[in-house]
Structure formats: structure tokens, C-alpha cells
Amino acid sequence: MIGNVNAVFLFEWKRALTLPRMAWWALLALFPVFIVGVIRFSMPSEEQRVMYPIPPEQLRIFWAFMLYALIPMLVSMLGTLLWATPAISAELERRSWVYLTVRPNGGTAVLLGKYLAAVTWVIPAALIGLTIAVPLADTGDGWRMWWTMARLVCLSCPAYGAIYLLLGTLLPRRALVLAVAYTLIFEFVIRIIPAIINKLTVQYRLQALLVKWCQLSLSDPGERPSGVQALIRIGDEPAWQHVTILLLLPPVLLLIAVAVLRWSEFSASAESDV
Amino acid sequence: MIELRNVTKLYGKVIGVNDFTLTLKPGAYGLLGPNGSGKSTLLNLISGQLRPTLGTVLVLGESPRNNAGLFRRLGYCPGSEGLYASVSAFDWVRYLQQLQGMTAHEAGEAAEKALELVGMTQAMHRPISSYSRGMRQRTKLAQALAHDPDFLILDEPFNGLDPVGRHELTAVLRHWIGQGKSLLFASHLLHEIESLTQSFLLICGGRLLASGTAQDVHAMMVGLPNEVALRTSDPHALAALLLREHAADSVQIKDGLLTVATPQPGRLFEQLPGWLKASGLKVSEMHSADESLQELFNSLMKLHRGEL
Numbered sequence: 001m002i003g004n005v006n007a008v009f010l011f012e013w014k015r016a017l018t019l020p021r022m023a024w025w026a027l028l029a030l031f032p033v034f035i036v037g038v039i040r041f042s043m044p045s046e047e048q049r050v051m052y053p054i055p056p057e058q059l060r061i062f063w064a065f066m067l068y069a070l071i072p073m074l075v076s077m078l079g080t081l082l083w084a085t086p087a088i089s090a091e092l093e094r095r096s097w098v099y100l101t102v103r104p105n106g107g108t109a110v111l112l113g114k115y116l117a118a119v120t121w122v123i124p125a126a127l128i129g130l131t132i133a134v135p136l137a138d139t140g141d142g143w144r145m146w147w148t149m150a151r152l153v154c155l156s157c158p159a160y161g162a163i164y165l166l167l168g169t170l171l172p173r174r175a176l177v178l179a180v181a182y183t184l185i186f187e188f189v190i191r192i193i194p195a196i197i198n199k200l201t202v203q204y205r206l207q208a209l210l211v212k213w214c215q216l217s218l219s220d221p222g223e224r225p226s227g228v229q230a231l232i233r234i235g236d237e238p239a240w241q242h243v244t245i246l247l248l249l250p251p252v253l254l255l256i257a258v259a260v261l262r263w264s265e266f267s268a269s270a271e272s273d274v
Numbered sequence: 275m276i277e278l279r280n281v282t283k284l285y286g287k288v289i290g291v292n293d294f295t296l297t298l299k300p301g302a303y304g305l306l307g308p309n310g311s312g313k314s315t316l317l318n319l320i321s322g323q324l325r326p327t328l329g330t331v332l333v334l335g336e337s338p339r340n341n342a343g344l345f346r347r348l349g350y351c352p353g354s355e356g357l358y359a360s361v362s363a364f365d366w367v368r369y370l371q372q373l374q375g376m377t378a379h380e381a382g383e384a385a386e387k388a389l390e391l392v393g394m395t396q397a398m399h400r401p402i403s404s405y406s407r408g409m410r411q412r413t414k415l416a417q418a419l420a421h422d423p424d425f426l427i428l429d430e431p432f433n434g435l436d437p438v439g440r441h442e443l444t445a446v447l448r449h450w451i452g453q454g455k456s457l458l459f460a461s462h463l464l465h466e467i468e469s470l471t472q473s474f475l476l477i478c479g480g481r482l483l484a485s486g487t488a489q490d491v492h493a494m495m496v497g498l499p500n501e502v503a504l505r506t507s508d509p510h511a512l513a514a515l516l517l518r519e520h521a522a523d524s525v526q527i528k529d530g531l532l533t534v535a536t537p538q539p540g541r542l543f544e545q546l547p548g549w550l551k552a553s554g555l556k557v558s559e560m561h562s563a564d565e566s567l568q569e570l571f572n573s574l575m576k577l578h579r580g581e582l
Binding site (some may be wrong): 011106 | 369370417
């Protein structure tokens with residue numbers, strides 16, 4: 001079984017080393033760098049800041065959230081969404097699924113192999129983007145920022161990869177639509193609802209870790225938060241709890257995806273080609 | 275080898291396979307039916323891709339759904355193309371053999387051997403997108419044969435092949451059958467199946483219409499109306515004779531060939547020599563249900579539809 005997963009993983013990686021896919025990969029890695037660069041060079045200069053001083057902590061918070069939004073959030077989400085979601089639907093559309101599933105544990109191997117390929121494809125793009133973007137942002141605590149974001153990337157990619165893979169297994173014909181809907185509704189809208197349901201989102205865990213690991217002081221006690229800080233809802237859970245949940249999420253979701261896969265019928269001939 | 279007990283497969287309100295009961299011993303079988311007759315559904319049930327809505331499917335004594343042990347012994351060549359355009363035939367077949375449980379080295383050797391068997395050695399390192407349809411068919415067959423399965427299921431494997439390709443692959447499959455291995459070969463073309471086996475299953479509308487050898491089915495046809503084509507010195511005179519003797523329902527003459535629709539082919543074949551002798555007419559050529567599997571197929575289809 002491990003050999004089968006490894007075979008799929010290597011085959012998918014080999015297929016990914018084409019010019020168009022590498023271009024997408026580079027775009028994914030460099031997009032955050034571009035945005036950070038644009039912001040950095042449109043910021044007031046040192047001389048202008050003398051007249052309108054920005055407190056260093058506010059600047060650090062701004063960069064922390066900007067880097068977070070661009071890399072562990074955008075790059076991880078988008079990368080895994082594009083790679084993991086169509087794991088089955090792409091094979092069904094190509095009508096190659098049947099060739100894979102008449103092999104011993106073929107479907108499971110394809111699912112897990114493609115998951116690993118997606119995660120290991122997105123993480124390097126995110127880390128490269130991060131490595132260039134952090135010095136460009138000049139946050140003042142570059143190493144801590146990099147280390148925090150890198151850990152968040154390594155937690156978010158496997159988690160989102162597993163979520164999108166499961167959604168793609170549940171409804172392969174509408175996989176991308178379902179994944180986008182999930183992301184918008186669950187990770188963006190429900191995340192900011194001040195209720196216990198927001199604890200079910202990955203964003204809740206990641207943002208809590210961001211605040212804790214970067215030691216961000218969002219607002220003074222008694223002060224009403226404003227702007228992006230108003231959208232950040234951090235619970236009292238310790239960091240280890242968030243990390244444990246994020247680490248447990250992928251294997252649990254993958255097990256469910258495998259169970260769904262073994263139960264489902266994905267024959268390309270259904271109805272249209274009786 | 276295959277046992278289906280009252281198998282029904284529904285796609286919502288559409289019936290794919292309808293109350294199918296069948297037991298096949300090891301051997302080579304042709305699955306014959308027109309497009310949309312349920313061949314692909316049946317093969318998907320046998321290969322474990324689909325679960326029957328009702329009934330039981332057993333292949334080599336086991337349920338084929340998620341059965342890793344069975345898939346080691348099964349080779350399947352689906353009707354759909356399903357190939358990766360940017361990958362070479364060698365890489366693709368090797369990949370599928372790795373999924374079969376082989377190491378990369380073993381899979382490479384098996385892929386090379388199978389591709390050689392189907393005549394793809396020269397082109398096996400080229401991307402599949404550059405292949406003709408016939409080359410793709412050969413590649414598909416190679417992936418099914420490479421792990422040396424006990425039982426091979428082929429769905430329209432000769433589609434797109436040129437006559438030389440058909441001849442070559444027929445030889446490969448004959449050799450396969452000759453080794454005592456089992457084969458289930460689906461096609462809508464009779465001559466493809468006839469070139470490999472005389473044992474066939476005829477399905478239509480998701481039902482098994484007939485099974486057995488061509489002779490078995492012929493026995494079922496005694497007394498059924500049929501079409502017989504005759505080439506004679508005077509087709510008009512022979513047509514008049516057959517109508518007068520009530521041996522034909524209708525006659526058609528085209529390019530000197532007389533086609534007779536007869537309700538009793540047995541009586542026609544029995545009495546025709548006497549009528550010809552008495553009338554002095556000569557028949558140089560005759561095609562009938564006795565000789566053509568196509569006629570059997572057409573007649574059974576009509577019988578099934580209630581047209582006879």
C-alpha cells in the first residue's frame with residue numbers, strides 16, 4: 001500500500017514538472033512577494049513618518065496580518081484548492097479513473113498519493129514566497145515572523161489539502177464549486193461569527209496561533225478593537241491545543257475520504273454510457 | 275469464473291442491467307450487444323466499479339468490490355480512452371504496474387514486455403498525445419496484459435485499429451486464450467468476437483438474450499422468420515416461385531441479389547433444392563442464418579422486442 005501511494009506521489013510530481021504547471025507554481029510563490037513589494041514601496045518614507053509617526057507595534061501587527069493573509073491563508077488555500085480538490089474529478093473527466101481503481105487498493109493509493117503531491121507542491125511555493133517577502137516587508141522581527149509563518153504554512157497546507165480532498169471525494173462532479181463555497185462560507189464568514197461554531201474552522205486555529213506565536217498585542221484591555229483586529233476572535237485555548245487539532249485534522253479527514261471513496265461508485269459510464 | 279445472480283443495476287430510473295443471471299466457467303467469451311445494451315454496465319459490475327442495486331456478483335469466487343486480491347488476478351481494458359496526454363506509454367503502463375504492487379524495476383520490465391507484445395516498442399517513449407487511435411488501443415491492451423492476469427476483460431479493444439492491427443492483436447489474444455486463461459470480450463461487432471471465440475453472450479436492454487455457441491443459438495432459431503439472400507440466374511422467377519409456395523413474406527431484388535424474408539427458414543432450406551430442380555433455376559450463392567452470426571443477432575433482437 002505504501003509502495004502504491006509512493007508510486008502515485010512520484011508519478012504526479014513527474015507530471016507536474018511541465019512548463020505551464022511550473023509557471024503556476026512560480027506565480028503562486030511570487031504573488032505575495034509582489035503584493036508585499038507594492039505595499040512596502042508605497043508606504044511613507046522615513047522623513048514622512050517623522051511628521052506622521054506610526055507606532056512600531058502597529059506596523060508589526062499590520063505586517064503580521066498581511067503576511068498571514070497572503071501566505072498561510074491565500075497561498076495555502078488556493079494552492080491546495082487547485083491541487084487537491086480535483087484529485088478524483090480530473091481522473092473522471094479524463095476517464096482514467098477506471099484504470100487506476102482496478103488495481104489493488106488503487107483508489108486509496110491515488111487519493112493519498114495525490115494528497116501528498118498537492119501538499120508537498122504548495123508548501124515549497126509558500127516557503128519561498130515567505131522567504132522573499134519577509135525581508136522585503138522589513139517588519140523589525142524578521143526571523144520570528146518567518147518562523148511563525150513557516151509553521152503556520154506547514155499546518156495549514158495539510159489541513160486545507162485534506163478538507164478539499166474530502167470535498168472532492170464527496171462530490172467530484174462539483175468539487176471546485178463546493179470547495180470555493182466552503183472556503184467563502186465557512187472559513188471567511190463563519191470564522192468571524194462570535195459563536196462556538198467558529199471554532200470548527202481552520203482559520204480560527206491558525207489566527208490564534210499567529211497571535212500567540214508572534215506575540216501580537218491586538219488591543220489594550222478595555223479598548224474597542226478596530227479594523228482587521230475586530231475580525232480576529234481568539235479564544236483562551238493554549239497553542240498546543242490548536243496545533244494538536246490541526247495535526248489531527250488531516251488524518252481524520254483522509255480516513256473519512258477513503259471510506260467515502262470505497263463506498264462510492266465513480267464509474268464514468270454511469271447513465272450516459274449504459 | 276463469473277457468477278451473476280439476479281443482478282439488477284439502476285441509475286436512478288434508468289435500468290443498466292435487468293435481472294441478469296449467468297454462470298460462466300473459465301474460458302473465452304464474447305459479450306455481444308448494440309451500443310447502449312448494458313455491456314459497459316455489466317463489465318463495470320464484474321470489475322467492481324459498480325455495486326449491483328439487486329443481486330450478487332462473484333468473480334473468481336469473490337465479490338469484486340474493493341477486492342485487492344481479485345484485482346491482482348484481473349486485467350481490464352475499458353472502452354474509454356482515459357490516457358494521460360503528456361505521459362509516454364512506457365511511463366503510464368509502468369505506473370499502473372506499480373499500482374499493481376510491483377517495484378519500479380519490475381514494473382518497468384513488465385511494461386516493456388507488454389508494450390513489445392502489442393507492437394509498441396518503437397513508440398513507447400513518445401508522449402501519448404502523439405499516438406494514433408490504434409496505438410492508444412494497443413497501449414490500453416498492454417496495461418491490461420502487463421501483470422499477467424488470470425482473467426482479462428476487454429471492452430471494445432479493437433476500436434480504431436487498422437486491419438493489420440486487428441490481425442496482430444487477435445493473434446496476441448488467441449495466444450492468451452491458448453494458454454488456458456480466461457477472457458471476456460465485449461464488442462458490438464460480430465466478426466471481432468467470432469475471430470476469437472465461438473462462445474458468446476448476447477445482451478440487449480440490460481437483459482441476457484442468449485448465451486452459448488453459435489450452434490446453440492441457432493437451435494433456438496429453428497422456426498423463426500429470417501432473411502435469406504440468394505444470387506440466382508433469374509431472381510424475378512425465383513421470387514415468384516417462393517411467393518407462390520408461401521415460402522416468403524416479402525422479396526426484394528437489388529443488383530441481381532434476391533433477399534427473401536421467410537417466416538419458416540427451416541422449410542425453405544429443406545424444400546428449396548426440390549423447387550429449383552423442378553423449375554430449372556440455379557442458385558450460385560446463398561447467405562442465411564445458418565452461416566452468419568449477424569442474422570442470429572438480428573433475429574434475437576427482433577424476438578426480444580416482440581417484433582416476431
